[in-house]
Amino acid sequence: MTYRSTFLQALDARGFIHQVTDAAALDAAAEKGVVTAYVGYDCTAPSLHIGNLVSIMMLRHLQQAGHRPIVLMGGGTTKVGDPSGKDEGRQLLDDARIAANKASIKRIFERFLSFDDGPTGAIMTDNDEWLSGLAYIPFLRDIGRHFSVNRMLSFDSVKLRLDREQPLSFLEFNYMILQAYDFLELSRRHGCALQMGGSDQWGNIVNGTDLIRRVDAGEAFGLTTPLITRADGAKMGKTAAGAVWLHEDSLPGFDYWQFWRNTHDADVARFLKLFTDLSITDIDAVMAGDINAAKAVLATEATALCRGRAAAEAAAATAAATFAGGAGEDLPSYAVAAPVSLVDALVGLGFAASKGEARRLVAGGGARVDGAAVADEALLVAPGARVSAGKKRHGVITAL
Numbered sequence: 325m326t327y328r329s330t331f332l333q334a335l336d337a338r339g340f341i342h343q344v345t346d347a348a349a350l351d352a353a354a355e356k357g358v359v360t361a362y363v364g365y366d367c368t369a370p371s372l373h374i375g376n377l378v379s380i381m382m383l384r385h386l387q388q389a390g391h392r393p394i395v396l397m398g399g400g401t402t403k404v405g406d407p408s409g410k411d412e413g414r415q416l417l418d419d420a421r422i423a424a425n426k427a428s429i430k431r432i433f434e435r436f437l438s439f440d441d442g443p444t445g446a447i448m449t450d451n452d453e454w455l456s457g458l459a460y461i462p463f464l465r466d467i468g469r470h471f472s473v474n475r476m477l478s479f480d481s482v483k484l485r486l487d488r489e490q491p492l493s494f495l496e497f498n499y500m501i502l503q504a505y506d507f508l509e510l511s512r513r514h515g516c517a518l519q520m521g522g523s524d525q526w527g528n529i530v531n532g533t534d535l536i537r538r539v540d541a542g543e544a545f546g547l548t549t550p551l552i553t554r555a556d557g558a559k560m561g562k563t564a565a566g567a568v569w570l571h572e573d574s575l576p577g578f579d580y581w582q583f584w585r586n587t588h589d590a591d592v593a594r595f596l597k598l599f600t601d602l603s604i605t606d607i608d609a610v611m612a613g614d615i616n617a618a619k620a621v622l623a624t625e626a627t628a629l630c631r632g633r634a635a636a637e638a639a640a641a642t643a644a645a646t647f648a649g650g651a652g653e654d655l656p657s658y659a660v661a662a663p664v665s666l667v668d669a670l671v672g673l674g675f676a677a678s679k680g681e682a683r684r685l686v687a688g689g690g691a692r693v694d695g696a697a698v699a700d701e702a703l704l705v706a707p708g709a710r711v712s713a714g715k716k717r718h719g720v721i722t723a724l
Contacts (some may be wrong), residue, residue, distance in 0.1 A: 392446070395446065424603065470535055
């Protein structure tokens with residue numbers, strides 16, 4: 325459909341919209357006044373990753389369009405575990421680990437959202453405030469009676485696990501009820517009318533809109549994004565080295581920049597729309613030029629949002645120095661007192677988990693010193709040398 329509100333126009337033009345519970349009514353509400361919307365984030369690790377970035381950007385566009393975002397920290401739901409898209413139950417964390425993860429995760433949102441007391445100022449809250457204090461029997465009577473087990477079994481978050489004959493605990497089965505209850509609480513506390521999330525959350529989100537309608541006769545909406553995959557079909561953010569983390573202490577700035585720089589040609593325009601603030605007009609202009617220059621723009625703009633402009637420009641300068649044959653200051657480094665073998669250098673730089681893995685890398689032709697391929701694993705590497713593993717990982721040997 326053709327949207328009239330600035331918010332949905334922006335999301336639609338940039339490729340964020342997959343499903344909406346009532347697109348026309350949500351569009352009318354967003355055009356008429358301030359809409360409060362939320363996205364939830366469970367505290368399963370000290371950092372969020374690239375897979376979370378789509379929903380963070382939706383909250384950013386929401387606020388830029390004059391609406392109010394809510395970041396819901398899942399201090400309570402993390403104790404249960406979301407079965408959506410999982411083949412097995414999530415490892416349960418103790419309260420101390422959840423609290424530490426929550427404190428760490430909170431930092432990232434300050435770079436994407438403005439938290440203030442204004443009508444569109446972002447709000448951060450924690451569902452542990454209301455979930456951990458629930459009384460079981462009253463909750464079953466007041467909330468549980470509105471949920472059909474037959475319908476719950478039909479949702480992908482449950483159905484796919486059962487179809488694969490993977491166990492689903494009663495604890496996890498309750499997750500969708502708790503998420504629906506979150507929406508009800510946020511509706512009551514903050515006037516929240518919209519929940520957003522990935523397409524795997526559709527069933528959970530619809531449960532929330534239904535619960536608000538049944539219990540409070542309120543109007544609520546749901547909006548999901550499509551599953552973001554790369555041109556090669558791989559899930560966005562998944563690499564051979566693991567997740568692409570948003571925090572600096574989980575992934576160095578140069579590596580974050582380089583992840584975006586290595587985007588497949590076919591994905592550049594789409595990722596510029598999803599993961600940067602550049603206007604559609606500016607993106608069209610960037611894409612009219614050299615594709616490698618466009619990749620550098622994507623890397624710098626995406627890194628600037630997440631890590632700050634200075635970090636982005638430093639990473640870009642490091643990349644330019646590296647690929648020009650120099651050695652940028654932000655590359656991973658390994659300090660040694662004397663020359664070491666290439667195998668030890670690869671392990672010391674973190675390019676191999678063991679000497680055996682490093683030897684296999686050398687034998688396979690994947691190791692380079694100062695840009696030249698090296699087949700001798702015993703080659704001594706002195707301070708000042710630039711060591712590479714494949715085409716994408718580079719490091720510098722420094723002196724103690």
